[in-house]
Amino acid sequence: MTPEHPPPNADLTPHAGAATDVAPLGRTARKPPHEQTADEDRDVADWEGLAATAEFKALLKAKARFIVPATVFFIVYYFSLPLLVGYAPELMARKVLGVVNVGYLFALSQFFMAWLLAWAYVRAASRFDKMARDVIDKGGR
Amino acid sequence: MSPAVLMFLGFIAITLWITWWAARRSAGSSAFFAAGRTLKAWQNGIAVAGDYMSAASFLGIAGIIAFQGYDGFMYSVGWLVAYLTVLLIVAEPLRNAGKYTMADVLAYRLRPRPVRGMGALSTLTVSTFYMIAQMVGAGALVSLLLQGTGITYQTAVVGIGVLMIVYVVFGGMLATTWVQIVKAVLLMAGTILLSILVLAHYGFSFSSFFDAIGQVTYTNAQGQTVTQDFMTPGLRYTPPYGALDLVSLGMALIFGTAGLPHILVRFYTVPDARTARNSVVWAMLIIGTFYILTTFLGFGAATIVGRDFIAANGGNNMSAPLLAQALAGDLFFAFISAIAFATILAVVAGLTISASTSFAHDFWTNVLHGGRERREGEEVRVARVTAFFVGAISILIAILLGPNANVAFLVALAFAVAASANLPVIVLSLFWRRFNTAGAVGGLATGLVSSLVLIAMSPSIMRADAIFPLENPGILSIPLGFLGAVAGTLLKREPQAEHKFTELSVRANTGLGAERATSH
Numbered sequence: 224m225t226p227e228h229p230p231p232n233a234d235l236t237p238h239a240g241a242a243t244d245v246a247p248l249g250r251t252a253r254k255p256p257h258e259q260t261a262d263e264d265r266d267v268a269d270w271e272g273l274a275a276t277a278e279f280k281a282l283l284k285a286k287a288r289f290i291v292p293a294t295v296f297f298i299v300y301y302f303s304l305p306l307l308v309g310y311a312p313e314l315m316a317r318k319v320l321g322v323v324n325v326g327y328l329f330a331l332s333q334f335f336m337a338w339l340l341a342w343a344y345v346r347a348a349s350r351f352d353k354m355a356r357d358v359i360d361k362g363g364r
Numbered sequence: 365m366s367p368a369v370l371m372f373l374g375f376i377a378i379t380l381w382i383t384w385w386a387a388r389r390s391a392g393s394s395a396f397f398a399a400g401r402t403l404k405a406w407q408n409g410i411a412v413a414g415d416y417m418s419a420a421s422f423l424g425i426a427g428i429i430a431f432q433g434y435d436g437f438m439y440s441v442g443w444l445v446a447y448l449t450v451l452l453i454v455a456e457p458l459r460n461a462g463k464y465t466m467a468d469v470l471a472y473r474l475r476p477r478p479v480r481g482m483g484a485l486s487t488l489t490v491s492t493f494y495m496i497a498q499m500v501g502a503g504a505l506v507s508l509l510l511q512g513t514g515i516t517y518q519t520a521v522v523g524i525g526v527l528m529i530v531y532v533v534f535g536g537m538l539a540t541t542w543v544q545i546v547k548a549v550l551l552m553a554g555t556i557l558l559s560i561l562v563l564a565h566y567g568f569s570f571s572s573f574f575d576a577i578g579q580v581t582y583t584n585a586q587g588q589t590v591t592q593d594f595m596t597p598g599l600r601y602t603p604p605y606g607a608l609d610l611v612s613l614g615m616a617l618i619f620g621t622a623g624l625p626h627i628l629v630r631f632y633t634v635p636d637a638r639t640a641r642n643s644v645v646w647a648m649l650i651i652g653t654f655y656i657l658t659t660f661l662g663f664g665a666a667t668i669v670g671r672d673f674i675a676a677n678g679g680n681n682m683s684a685p686l687l688a689q690a691l692a693g694d695l696f697f698a699f700i701s702a703i704a705f706a707t708i709l710a711v712v713a714g715l716t717i718s719a720s721t722s723f724a725h726d727f728w729t730n731v732l733h734g735g736r737e738r739r740e741g742e743e744v745r746v747a748r749v750t751a752f753f754v755g756a757i758s759i760l761i762a763i764l765l766g767p768n769a770n771v772a773f774l775v776a777l778a779f780a781v782a783a784s785a786n787l788p789v790i791v792l793s794l795f796w797r798r799f800n801t802a803g804a805v806g807g808l809a810t811g812l813v814s815s816l817v818l819i820a821m822s823p824s825i826m827r828a829d830a831i832f833p834l835e836n837p838g839i840l841s842i843p844l845g846f847l848g849a850v851a852g853t854l855l856k857r858e859p860q861a862e863h864k865f866t867e868l869s870v871r872a873n874t875g876l877g878a879e880r881a882t883s884h
Contacts, residue, residue: 309607322578
């Protein structure tokens with residue numbers, strides 16, 4: 224794997240055994256990822272290459288498939304409340320249980336809608352996290 | 365000394381101790397601006413909720429429900445739903461691609477100087493308007509709550525201003541965060557306690573509580589005593605423009621919350637995007653619970669205290685404290701008043717730190733000095749000085765305006781600017797490859813100017829002869845903001861911005877190369 228005679232100026236670390244994870248002395252090679260500071264990390268990734276991987280495209284697609292319909296849904300659901308109250312007040316004032324009317328239940332349901340959607344997103348996002356790790360692993364440094 | 369003053373002094377003592385503790389740990393930019401990015405999801409979640417639930421929420425919404433019933437409750441719904449925009453669209457990409465401010469994400473692939481300059485202007489505008497509204501409200505409130513203790517409007521405003529400067533200048537983001545956490549816990553405790561007391565008043569019977577809401581007696585504008593079902597819509601939002609105004613307000617909330625600088629900076633205080641996401645969920649649990657409980661606070665005040673009594677004793681903002689007094693006496697009234705004061709104090713501290721971060725990081729370091737600190741620690745020093753000036757100017761303006769200034773429109777204005785200027789450029793910068801510098805500057809400028817102009821022409825300022833009939837400009841200014849951004853973009857092409865989009869997209873979606881947590 225490693226060359227028998229390293230070129231001059233290169234890493235002088237003995238290359239017996241596994242590939243070393245210590246920063247090379249010769250400064251020509253890249254530091255291993257865990258030794259890089261955030262600043263040095265800046266340009267190490269091959270962004271174009273990563274963006275072209277099947278894994279990254281799958282991640283974007285999976286995210287869009289959840290986020291776009293979820294966003295459309297909550298916007299429609301939320302704005303139907305003021306619109307119905309404004310333009311169908313009889314429906315909203317209809318009593319369901321005692322004085323509790325459709326309008327109150329609909330407004331209350333918005334809270335549970337928001338919580339449920341947040342819960343669903345967190346579940347989906349743990350899948351996105353896994354896919355993002357695959358992209359990073361694949362891209363290597 | 366009254367119990368309210370004692371309790372408030374207790375809160376001040378705790379927060380000053382927090383500041384002293386944070387000041388000893390805090391070193392370096394990342395510690396000052398982002399609490400070292402080491403907060404846990406629950407901590408940041410509670411702090412986000414604390415930043416968001418201002419005195420306007422606690423006192424204002426209880427008051428609107430007490431006076432206008434169902435319409436007030438409907439108004440409160442949007443405040444939670446807005447967090448879905450933050451959760452689904454903004455929080456994670458922002459954490460992955462930014463460093464300290466909203467403009468970081470824009471500057472990533474656009475030309476940094478114009479974009480950061482406009483970003484800082486918009487951030488300072490939103491924060492200052494919001495802060496002045498809070499300060500004037502606070503001063504008026506305190507002189508009401510502490511009547512007879514010799515604490516005047518001016519003393520209250522100066523006191524709040526000085527404390528918030530101390531938290532931010534000495535304790536940075538870490539102290540500000542913990543002040544938020546303490547305040548949010550107190551606020552929730554007070555709200556839950558008050559709700560239980562309301563239910564206890566009705567023998568823990570929901571049906572008798574709701575029956576009482578069905579028959580609220582009060583004196584109307586014509587001086588007649590009327591009995592009305594407060595559960596029926598239409599007490600606030602009346603034709604011809606009521607529904608439209610509510611839709612417009614909803615738009616400002618749904619799109620503005622995800623553009624509020626003091627909320628956005630909170631997502632830089634956690635180690636990674638996953639924690640940022642979980643902290644939004646924590647915040648949503650707390651905020652949702654709070655707004656559901658406003659049912660008990662608001663309707664409780666309407667049925668137990670009564671609209672006429674509240675109107676005669678300080679007006680609708682006093683609904684929650686007066687309800688506390690009616691249910692559990694003066695000590696509980698003092699407790700709720702102290703919570704209201706703590707709420708205001710914590711929110712203004714959050715606003716101050718986001719304003720000074722943006723000025724120091726975006727304007728001073730990046731616009732004026734090409735992105736480099738000339739001396740170690742310069743950025744933090746500039747932020748501290750800015751915090752001092754932001755505080756001093758807010759105190760001055762609040763005193764000049766006086767306790768009777770109508771400032772409610774300033775909050776509407778802050779949300780409108782956040783929704784019409786900030787959100788369009790954040791979203792387009794994250795998701796549209798073609799987007800460029802001209803688009804960002806165009807979007808920020810159009811959003812900012814259209815919000816300001818429409819508010820100036822609205823009933824809040826022009827009263828009866830308003831040119832623009834709605835109090836909330838969102839329905840027009842948000843599309844204008846997007847339009848300005850798109851039009852600016854289409855003016856010319858910027859290959860560099862389009863090229864860098866790939867990098868931004870990989871970073872935002874995978875978290876590769878994101879800023880890491882620093883240990884103390």
